[in-house]
Amino acid sequence: MCILKSGKMTGNLDSHNTSTNWLPDTSIKYASMSKVTDWWQGYLKYQVPKSVRRKMLIFLFIVAICCITLIYSCFNCYVICSGTCNVLSIKPDLMTQNAQNITRLSSSHLKTSQRLPSCIIIGVRKAGTRALLQYLDLHPSIVASAKEQHFFNTDRYKLGLEYYRKEMPPSLEDQITLEKTPAYFSDLMTPERIYRMNSSIKLLIIVREPVTRLISDYTQLKFVKGQRNKEIEEFEDLVLDENGEVNTGYRPVQRSMYYHYFVNWLEFFRLDQIHITNGDALITNPYPELYNIETFLGIPHKFSQQMFYFNASKGFFCMSKESLETPCLSDTKGRPHPKVDPEVLEKLYDFFRPRNKLFFIQAKQTFDWP
CATH class of the missing domain: 3.40.50.300 (P-loop containing nucleotide triphosphate hydrolases)
Structure with missing residues (x-):
């Protein structure tokens, strides 16, 4: 149950007789939080569009993969990390190094x-x-x-x-x-x-x-x-x-x-x-x-x-x-x-x-x- 107060108007969003058309354009539309989504939404009272959430998750996944790859490469002396791993600067070439x-x-x-x-x-x-x-x-x-x-x-x-x-x-x-x-x-x-x-x-x-x-x-x-x-x-x-x-x-x-x-x-x-x-x-x-x-x-x-x-x-x-x-x-x-x-x-x-x-x-x- 979510109760919205804007100015002098008060309404019950879960009421079947209540229409959302009476809400002012400047008001923030509140969403009820289900048990499935409230663990990650927390106190966020406004709902992020699904398309935005999907893009955010894809972005975070790509960042995580890049970080894992970078860490692995830096610790693997047979992979050269240009710029990032200059401290190693190792080339697995017997003709140039011992x-x-x-x-x-x-x-x-x-x-x-x-x-x-x-x-x-x-x-x-x-x-x-x-x-x-x-x-x-x-x-x-x-x-x-x-x-x-x-x-x-x-x-x-x-x-x-x-x-x-x-x-x-x-x-x-x-x-x-x-x-x-x-x-x-x-x-x-x-x-x-x-x-x-x-x-x-x-x-x-x-x-x-x-x-x-x-x-x-x-x-x-x-x-x-x-x-x-x-x-x-x-x-x-x-x-x-x-x-x-x-x-x-x-x-x-x-x-x-x-x-x-x-x-x-x-x-x-x-x-x-x-x-x-x-x-x-x-x-x-x-x-x-x-x-x-x-x-x-x-x-x-x-x-x-x-x-x-x-x-x-x-x-x-x-x-x-x-x-x-x-x-x-x-x-x-x-x-x-x-x-x-x-x-x-x-x-x-x-x-x-x-x-x-x-x-x-x-x-x-x-x-x-x-």
Whole structure:
């Protein structure tokens, strides 16, 4: 019921005998408020036309959508907000910026936490694991541990997974946490331990031609002993026993017998969980190998052929200076190998050739090795 008073006239709007024609033109027409509309009309005594209300609602809806989109874009480092988000000024282009810096800036605006790795580079030693890690660490979808953890192959495993998790770098929920420890590949207990942590984890293995890897392993050991003022025997004396046969008791020789260790990993993981990278190809042309890894991990393809150039002094490819701040590996990488007796080399090739074929059968892929 609504009673209108204007001047000396008083009327009942709900009366059937009362006409609204007697209302003056200057009077405000009051409307009765139903239970459905009074929650939003409040004390507003005059009725807004439906066409106006509809336009207001559409306008408010559009404003709300724009605000949500703007907020999302500003917090997403892969979307550039011109003018509004100049404080970020981030472009997801590996050719112009270090993608790792993009990840760090993104982490400052989005929630990060330390997570167990969802991908591990498990080996092989002296096959290019460090180069592979540094390349992948440039990808905005990957955050890599800076050091080798040696968690699954040492007594650190007794410290528990919580200790291991806290050793990992902070990452976003949609990023891959990556760890590298080449010694995992040849350790007998590591496959089962990693499986218990995450049975669906993805594993990366990088291999080189076994004899070349063997020589590189020897070169590394010789360098380390030289730093400690210790001498090491000649390569030929270590890789051959007293009978002139290949010394299978020498650890660098064992590490090049890939089939012997790969079978242990296949006991716990499907082959489609393991990606084998050609370490020799990573040296001569890294882009195709990195492209295949991006596909394997299911992440966007950010690398391009133009990002790499060949460093003649080091003997391998480096990232262009426009792509990142530290474009090449350290000086400890790419050391010259010692000259080896050709007869010893041929004997090593003959030794590894049938063993390589066993590895090819296991991996269901082949490599162009002598």
